[in-house]
Amino acid sequence: MGKKRSGGGLSPTQQAAKFLGVSVLAGAVLAGIALPAAGALGLAAKGSVEGFDEIPANLKQPPLSQRTTILDNKGGTIATVYSRDRTVVPLTDISPYMQKALVAIEDSRFYEHGAVDMKGILRAINQNAQSGGVAQGASTLTQQYVKNVFMEEAGDDPTKLAQATQQTIGRKVRELKYAIQLEDKLGKKKILANYLNITYFGEQAYGVEAASQRYFSKPAKDLTVEESAMLAGIVQSPSRYDPVNDEAEATKRRNVVLQRMADVHDISQQEADQAKAKPLGLNVSKPQNGCITAVKGAGFFCDYVREVFLNDPVFGKTPEKRAKLWNRGGLQVRTTLDPQTQESVQASIKKHVYQTDKVATAATFVEPGTGKILGMGQSKPYGFGKNETQINYSVDQKMSGSNFGFPTGSTFKPFLAAAALEQGTPATKSYPAPYKMPYPRSVQTCGKPWVNDGGYTVENENESEKGPYALKEAMAKSINTYFVQMIGDTGICPVMDMADKLGVVQGNGDKLPQVPSIVLGAKGISPLTMASAYAAFANRGTYCTPVAIESITAPGDKSLPVPQSTCKRAMSEKTADNINTLLSGVIDSGTGQQAGLTDRANAGKTGTTDSRKNAWFVGYTPNLSGAVWVGSAQQNVEMQNIVIGGQYQDKVFGGQVPGPIWRDAMVGALSGKPSPAFHLVNIPDAKKDKNKDKGHDGGQGGDGQGGSTPWPKISIPPNLIGGGNGHGGKRH
Template identity: 55%
Template sequence: MPAKRSIIHAGKNGAKFLGFSTLAGVLLAGVALPTAGALGLSVKNGVESFENVPDDFKTPPLNQATNIYDAEGGLIATVYGRYRRILTIEEMGTLIRQAQVDIEDARFYEHGAVDPKGVLRAIGKNAGSGAAVQGASTLTQQYVKNVHVEQAGDDTAAVLDAQRKTLGRKIQELRYAIRLEEELTKDQILTNYLNITYYGNQAYGVEAAAQRYFGKSAKELTVPEAATLAGLVQNPTQYDPKLHPQAAQRRRDVVLDKMLEHGHLSAAQAAEAKAAPLGLRYQAPRNGCITAVAGTGFFCDYVRQVVLRDPAFGSSAAERQRLWDLGGLNIRTTLDPKKQAAAQHAVSSKVKVTDTVSAAATMVEPGTGKILAMAQTRPFGIDKSKNETMVNLNVDAAMGGGGGFQPGSTFKPVVAAAALEAGLPPTQAYSSPNQMDWPTMRTCEGTWKNANKGKKEGSVPNESASEKGPYELKEAMARSVNTYFVQMEQEIGLCAVKQMANKLGIGARASG
């Protein structure tokens, strides 16, 4: 980038005067020449509208990609609403800045918010053709338009309105551009422009574009690569180097000619760059937990749920959602890739993806609560033909899981722990018949309820006909005697079991 050339700085009143004096030219450069009478009316109305535009232009925080990493620094997934990484001007490197300025606004460092020479040139070309063949928007004005497009988000109607080439829109862009030139340096405006601009294929900003098309950072771009990206801005679809390589190469060569014309390349450098192939190393968009490293999709979604629900990331749900949507986060997690692979093998080796049942396993480090692995037999996704699911069987419904499952005999130790805490001795004995009716049990509300409610069977049996008591706790646990633990639960109440389960980190409902 050449040293910044001297710029005539106008004060606020001077800037407004410049806006008034060139407004007619801007309007003429943007549309075909009207009749003389209409010209006078357009300028009069334009100046009045210019005065009425508020000075409340706000540059929005830019959406960026969020990266989720495992405990060893490996990338699990990239999640974004806008694939972008914001760079400083130094991080961008020189070539892309030179190329973008030369093709979009070669006199950017010499003029203010409006380029009078560009306006006159556009008027001449438009008058000669009788149509609007050339505009005169400066890079600053283009940045203003991009801000409005960014603010529109995914609202198609709002995006179209922000891009509409109307008299009112041109006036608004001019007023805001003048305000920006008063408040920011040229380098700051250029940096903002290069970070916000869309380069096609879901790539916003030069860093995302460099990674998308060439698999490298913006600072590492070669001359022909920088020229290719700079050429995309005018029409990312028409000059898409993946879909239309010949058009992209012709556009690249136009940019190289401009860089030669403005002294940023020698004739030999330009010729060498033109002779080079496009050299794409296209990186297809990979967005969201559905593209996570194999087996980690459910953990990725769990991370998202934590950010959206934990007050550490914002005092309200809306605030946490804004944080996630804005992105730009580097989330480093406790997931151990080796333990994750082992857990995935453990569940998948016994239960197949095509089985009617599923298996899941979470590995948690005792004492710290760190999640080291989170595995599930069915893949994370929405394609039912591939037996994919978005339901994380490792967590409860609030965190993206299902409605829960009957724990079966695995819950008997919890009942025993609750009984011991309630003061029953390890030698506690019950009659433990081979089969018994579901009893009435006490709930946390102090009421009594029929434990049979919602169950298909009217009674609870033991495993075999010979299995009948009386039993004490040790033998009943060893034999997993159903009726023993039903009687124990009846004595201590459902609430004691629920509370013990919660102490052990198990979500449980005292539903009988």
């Protein structure tokens, strides 16, 4: 080869002068190549000269879009996502064979000419004149790189992409001017590295590193001469020379490259012949893009991370800016997901609810005191096929969740209890709580009182459930009439205030309606919201907003700001300690016995809704809180006489199906973890040895199944239910 030069040895001013001096010739080339009509020659030359000085001085080189890797909190890969599969690497991490092959076939005089190859121009003119068309181009490798920059900047915008690739004199003139500038600014080696990282190699692979991994499942630094030749040959026409779809055509093209390498003395003829005789040796890795490829059943958590990025202003003031940053990629996103917790959650889900069941389950677990989401899964996998979905049942609608969340049943009752305790109601409060009673005639709201003018009534599970009851026993047995009486005395506004402090909103993002039926779980709420709210009980009254991202590293090891959990006191420690005591009783002797953990402090609440369309268990230890929902996303399956997870269920209760899912998930998630205790208080029972049945949320008593009594009839007027969420009707 001749002596290598950077920028042809000329300053930008000298190169510009040289360009202008040959503008007529360049115009002819452009006319002959881009616009074959012979009559355009003069116009091309004139347009080139006049437009040259009007072009902006410097080429903007946008950061290359790359793959983003989403990691768990231990650094393990959850998934890779990208708009373009690319991993930028330095020239030192690219095989010398690859460098030589690309230069040999695309621009063999790359190191000898400047930004514009005059010999190439003359050769192209001569060849095209003989062929009567566009048989040969004259673009240098630098000019091709500039064109790729234009295309990268256009992204997937069809209009911008058409402008970046249109065969016009104006585009060619810009390419030439920027090529001159880049040769002087970057030098040959940097231009070659940039080209190898930006160009498209087919099969969704951008840049040589992604291409090497796609076709040979190895890094670009390890490419052999024949592998390098194959990749270099693809660049001219990725579809025509695609080795996956046409191995014979790709082999012919590879051999052309090998011969060219021999002709320019990059390799010997013997080496070229030996390489030609070898098969392509493909070891194809299929594209692994998006949350659908996530491991450990974490596809929905992966999707949630994406939604957080696209919705949080910390990543950009506008949706467009956030989307642009996400699509550009090249990020290392370290999340809060704990692999031990996630594996345990998914294993428990798989054990108890099958993918093919008529109903589904979703479970989310968060860390009290930090808001970190440690596990998130569901029985219908992330995907597009049968019994798959892209709806994340664990989160709110704006984060790709269900439209309204799911009615929570009696799992809402602790929020009322906390509000009442904060208002000064004693933990020993007793109510008559008969088997059946009308709603209070008037209940105070934050404004105009709610008035029951229809004589609507509420019932307990069965006629044996009649008071008086104190709070502890009423919570353990989930006595409906007790809590309706309590909200009558407490009022709705304190409950609204407590819900706000605990981050409790409907699944569609709206605040809860100011109607008494909220205490019976009439409105739809997401599992993530419920798990985070209960975590405040575990954290002795301090609520922390949920977070999914711990850190983000951008290209160049630059750290990006990430959303932080905001922790605020929602209730006094005394109130939280009382709630923890009450909900420990639910597991010890109430409706949640089937969910109980035997080796550590735990508490929780069951919930079942109208016609058994939803069943819940929300529970926690001092160091982990989780919510489990079971039901139909369309709210059209009544869970009676149904098979779930291979087990026949005559009637589904919150403690009977969701409870064991929670229990098994917690056992695995907390294995080997500390076992702290609650700060429990002494709350005496008002009555002893009465109503031993476990109430409408089910439960396990001794060796037999408790709580299998008929579903209570409860009459709730439309004005109690509030604004329609598609889940109207009775709630318990």
